[in-house]
Amino acid sequence: RKEVEQDPGPFNVPEGATVAFNCTYSNSASQSFFWYRQDCRKEPKLLMSVYSSGNEDGRFTAQLNRASQYISLLIRDSKLSDSATYLCVAGLYDKVIFGPGTSLSVIP
Amino acid sequence: NAGVTQTPKFRVLKTGQSMTLLCAQDMNHEYMYWYRQDPGMGLRLIHYSVGEGTTAKGEVPDGYNVSRLKKQNFLLGLESAAPSQTSVYFCASSYGVYQPQHFGDGTRLSIL
Numbered sequence: 001r002k003e004v005e006q007d008p009g010p011f012n013v014p015e016g017a018t019v020a021f022n023c024t025y026s027n028s029a030s031q032s033f034f035w036y037r038q039d040c041r042k043e044p045k046l047l048m049s050v051y052s053s054g055n056e057d058g059r060f061t062a063q064l065n066r067a068s069q070y071i072s073l074l075i076r077d078s079k080l081s082d083s084a085t086y087l088c089v090a091g092l093y094d095k096v097i098f099g100p101g102t103s104l105s106v107i108p
Numbered sequence: 109n110a111g112v113t114q115t116p117k118f119r120v121l122k123t124g125q126s127m128t129l130l131c132a133q134d135m136n137h138e139y140m141y142w143y144r145q146d147p148g149m150g151l152r153l154i155h156y157s158v159g160e161g162t163t164a165k166g167e168v169p170d171g172y173n174v175s176r177l178k179k180q181n182f183l184l185g186l187e188s189a190a191p192s193q194t195s196v197y198f199c200a201s202s203y204g205v206y207q208p209q210h211f212g213d214g215t216r217l218s219i220l
Contacts, residue, residue: 032205032207042214044151046209094156094164096141
């Protein structure tokens with residue numbers, strides 16, 4: 001089993017749709033969680049940190065479920081500019097594991 | 109404030125040649141990382157450093173060496189380049205182990 005797994009994708013959604021990405025991590029002791037976005041042939045950029053209480057930033061909401069070892073990212077009112085690959089990250093001490101990513105294409 | 113800067117941006121090597129990739133950060137970060145990303149695959153950690161003078165192996169360290177002589181710089185060396193090392197290489201840095209990483213814009217390396 002991979003240490004961080006994500007929905008295989010790709011996700012193709014119309015503008016304005018709500019889309020949810022799921023991620024699971026295998027190490028129950030993991031302490032840090034993030035979502036990054038990566039545009040084609042570009043570097044990953046931090047989208048948001050994920051806290052136990054959940055957090056929201058505009059159209060983006062991240063949730064953490066430690067009991068199920070599950071992280072989610074919800075994007076509301078999708079924009080064309082949201083098209084990218086979304087990477088889930090789980091970390092423990094100096095070991096930070098990136099998931100393989102889920103590709104999103106928002107269609108006009 | 110440039111963040112994380114990688115040089116060079118592109119490079120083509122012949123099999124057996126050696127080269128060094130440079131990563132520089134101006135954010136006073138303790139942690140620095142080198143990743144490779146192959147088409148359709150996720151990021152794989154090559155080596156990392158938790159502070160000046162320290163280095164540690166990541167998931168795919170074979171064929172690479174690193175040095176962190178100065179806090180702001182992290183060098184990745186290819187001893188004898190092989191076609192399997194054709195990839196995009198990303199450097200990243202962070203304040204601490206539980207802090208988000210900031211990435212450079214990558215080095216695209218082709219080995220013929």
